[in-house]
Amino acid sequence: MSEQTLAAGESERPSFDEHERTFLQKIQHFLHSNPAAVPLIVLVVSTIVFAFIIGPRFYSAFTLTLILQQVAITGIVSAGQTLVILTAGIDLSVGAMMVLSSVVMGQCAMHYGFPGPIAVLAGLAVGTLCGVINGLLVAFVRLPPFIVTLGTWSIYGAATFIYSGNETVRSQDIDATAPILHFFGQSFRIGGAVFTYGVVLMVVIAAILWYALNHTAWGRHLYAVGDDKDASLLSGIRVSRVLISVYAVAGLICAVAGWTLIGRIGSVSPQAGQLENINAITAVVIGGTSLFGGRGSILGTLFGALIVGVFSLGLRLVGTDPQWTQLTVGALIIVAVATDQWIRKVST
Amino acid sequence: MSDRAQEPILSARNLVKRYGRVTALNNADFDLYPGEVLAVIGDNGAGKSTLIKAISGAVIPDEGEIRLNGQPVQFTSPMQARAAGIETVYQTLALSPALSISDNMFLGREIRKKGMLGKVFRMLDRPEMERYSREKLSDLGLMTIQNIGQAVETLSGGQRQGVAVARAAAFAAKVIIMDEPTAALGVKESGRVLELIRDVKKRGLPIVLISHNMPHVFEVADRVHIHRLGRRIAVVDPKQMSASDAVAIMTGAMKPQELAAA
Numbered sequence: 001m002s003e004q005t006l007a008a009g010e011s012e013r014p015s016f017d018e019h020e021r022t023f024l025q026k027i028q029h030f031l032h033s034n035p036a037a038v039p040l041i042v043l044v045v046s047t048i049v050f051a052f053i054i055g056p057r058f059y060s061a062f063t064l065t066l067i068l069q070q071v072a073i074t075g076i077v078s079a080g081q082t083l084v085i086l087t088a089g090i091d092l093s094v095g096a097m098m099v100l101s102s103v104v105m106g107q108c109a110m111h112y113g114f115p116g117p118i119a120v121l122a123g124l125a126v127g128t129l130c131g132v133i134n135g136l137l138v139a140f141v142r143l144p145p146f147i148v149t150l151g152t153w154s155i156y157g158a159a160t161f162i163y164s165g166n167e168t169v170r171s172q173d174i175d176a177t178a179p180i181l182h183f184f185g186q187s188f189r190i191g192g193a194v195f196t197y198g199v200v201l202m203v204v205i206a207a208i209l210w211y212a213l214n215h216t217a218w219g220r221h222l223y224a225v226g227d228d229k230d231a232s233l234l235s236g237i238r239v240s241r242v243l244i245s246v247y248a249v250a251g252l253i254c255a256v257a258g259w260t261l262i263g264r265i266g267s268v269s270p271q272a273g274q275l276e277n278i279n280a281i282t283a284v285v286i287g288g289t290s291l292f293g294g295r296g297s298i299l300g301t302l303f304g305a306l307i308v309g310v311f312s313l314g315l316r317l318v319g320t321d322p323q324w325t326q327l328t329v330g331a332l333i334i335v336a337v338a339t340d341q342w343i344r345k346v347s348t
Numbered sequence: 349m350s351d352r353a354q355e356p357i358l359s360a361r362n363l364v365k366r367y368g369r370v371t372a373l374n375n376a377d378f379d380l381y382p383g384e385v386l387a388v389i390g391d392n393g394a395g396k397s398t399l400i401k402a403i404s405g406a407v408i409p410d411e412g413e414i415r416l417n418g419q420p421v422q423f424t425s426p427m428q429a430r431a432a433g434i435e436t437v438y439q440t441l442a443l444s445p446a447l448s449i450s451d452n453m454f455l456g457r458e459i460r461k462k463g464m465l466g467k468v469f470r471m472l473d474r475p476e477m478e479r480y481s482r483e484k485l486s487d488l489g490l491m492t493i494q495n496i497g498q499a500v501e502t503l504s505g506g507q508r509q510g511v512a513v514a515r516a517a518a519f520a521a522k523v524i525i526m527d528e529p530t531a532a533l534g535v536k537e538s539g540r541v542l543e544l545i546r547d548v549k550k551r552g553l554p555i556v557l558i559s560h561n562m563p564h565v566f567e568v569a570d571r572v573h574i575h576r577l578g579r580r581i582a583v584v585d586p587k588q589m590s591a592s593d594a595v596a597i598m599t600g601a602m603k604p605q606e607l608a609a610a
Contacts, residue, residue, distance in 0.1 A: 033499065216470045217458040220451050224444035234442035236427050236456030294446045 031343050035288045035296050038339055039303035042286075042332075046307060050314035058317055061192035065199070069187075071283075071309035072198040073098075073261055075302060077276050078283035079205050080253030082301045083246045085284050086213075087226040088293025089138060089145035091247070093130065094254050095276030096156035101127035102258030103160050106169040106268030109178035116180035124255045130156055131251015135244035153277065164270045171266035185263025198260040202302075205253060209298045222246060226293030282329060283308060286336045290344065307332065355418055357382045357554055358403060358434070358523050363412035365398050372398040373409065374578030380523060380554050385545060387557045387565040387586075389598055390575030397527070399575065400558055404436045404525050405429030416522065433521030439528045441512040445501035450474070450481035452500050453515045484518040485510070488547050506537030510544060517548050524548060525556045530564050542568050562591040574598050 021029065031037055051059035077094050084091040105123035108114040114122065130152065137148040174181050184198040213219035221242050224232045232239050257276075262268055287304025289296025308329055315325045360378040364371070372395045380386050390396040401407035403414060405423030414421050416432055423429045426436065443452050454477050460466035461473045478496050485496070490510045500508055509529055516524045526545070530538040538561075545568050549555060559565050565572060566586045574582045574597050582597050582604035596602035 215472050217472060220447060223447055224455055227444045227446045231440065231442040231444055234426060234438055236430060
């Protein structure tokens with residue numbers, strides 16, 4: 001054995017040669033290096049199919065931008081969820097943080113008489129604080145993220161009802177005292193296309209996060225932590241700090257979504273957004289981000305949210321029972337996770 | 349090979365580490381001389397990994413002294429040892445599989461762009477990081493890895509080991525510690541990793557090699573530190589001793605005739 005290794009060592013320089021790939025492996029490899037490719041293909045194909053079935057009623061600037069408006073809230077929340085899931089965590093409290101923040105904004109503006117911008121800042125601060133609490137529990141108490149956020153989901157949700165006394169702030173009152181709360185609900189037109197500022201916000205948040213994930217050390221560390229925590233520690237990454245920052249940013253993003261939510265539904269309601277955590281996880285998973293962490297992209301999540309939007313509106317225009325939408329989305333989730341498992345097998 | 353007139357670059361005296369009632373290190377000594385490959389061998393439980401952790405900062409010894417270039421040092425984390433110029437290639441490699449080769453090389457010490465882009469927007473200087481990674485991999489003859497942007501998980505076991513070694517070699521100012529670098533590899537890839545060790549040595553960096561594989565140890569080591577029952581029992585010259593005798597000393601079947609001058 002010793003002679004063999006000697007011979008191998010002497011006869012050639014260390015050359016770890018690549019071997020040939022089959023066609024299927026090439027596809028696997030391509031999808032592996034472009035995690036947003038699958039959801040993009042699904043999005044484009046489903047849009048085209050619905051355009052064929054429904055015709056110009058679907059394939060118009062108005063309808064397509066309507067989809068954007070409908071997915072804006074989920075799109076924003078799921079952008080924050082993506083960060084958490086990339087670290088191999090999960091945040092079940094996103095919807096609760098969103099609603100709590102929006103209620104804080106409403107209460108500050110209506111009951112305490114704060115100026116609109118201060119009320120907004122208070123809401124953003126509360127959302128961030130909620131995220132920091134999640135992060136501290138995950139990073140320092142070392143509880144599984146699922147358990148931490150299952151707990152805080154209930155806590156933040158209950159706090160919302162207790163704090164607001166289950167009271168809804170009416171749209172007219174907001175317009176009278178703090179119209180800034182409605183800012184992201186306002187819309188502008190470009191031809192037949194109608195955009196709300198909430199849609200613009202979703203795109204801006206996605207762009208910022210895309211930049212942060214791909215071009216800053218923070219983003220690289222986030223992927224590394226999700227990929228292999230122990231390896232990240234040994235490589236000198238301050239894992240706890242990364243985790244807390246991720247949950248904090250997710251909380252802040254949910255608070256921003258809460259602000260957008262007020263614009264979308266007009267009023268401030270503690271009853272709103274009860275299923276937003278599930279919607280966000282759905283968008284992230286359909287967007288090709290792995291629940292095991294370390295793999296995925298913010299673009300994929302955006303596509304994932306849009307896919308759900310296209311199916312919801314498309315199937316409604318076709319005239320099917322809304323349950324078919326739920327059924328289709330469920331099937332998409334399973335296909336998406338199965339695809340992820342397959343892509344993950346890339347090795348050697 | 350190692351000139352006894354030289355000062356050791358890294359040394360330890362009378363290290364003691366206890367875990368409850370178990371004494372992992374019992375007055376262990378250690379010396380590494382400039383430019384040498386020092387293999388550390390020992391039976392399972394002999395305390396060699398505790399010794400290595402003590403000098404790489406992962407474990408804080410209860411007693412004893414560690415000196416780097418003659419200066420006493422006290423590491424309380426692997427980061428401090430790294431900052432002092434001691435790089436460790438862990439058995440698990442500590443690479444992040446989904447990240448690219450160059451991102452992995454710079455993990456935890458990324459380079460940012462100059463000026464506004466780096467300061468305000470904290471943008472990474474990818475081209476510079478990739479250029480440097482490529483240069484370091486070429487230094488070690490690893491440039492058959494075509495695409496520096498490809499994910500580490502698409503590499504073979506030997507290639508990954510190569511990346512981890514290149515990372516250590518690129519940033520180690522003084523010492524590289526390699527923990528079982530050939531344990532997970534086949535014969536052919538092991539041979540290449542041993543070649544890598546020689547290449548790193550040629551560039552003047554001393555290496556501490558922990559290995560269970562006697563043929564590998566005797567192939568590349570200049571001196572062999574034999575660890576037994578928590579202490580250094582002998583240091584032998586692999587050119588003057590057979591592997592089976594070294595194993596006999598390691599397991600206690602044979603008494604070391606003379607403790608080579610430390």
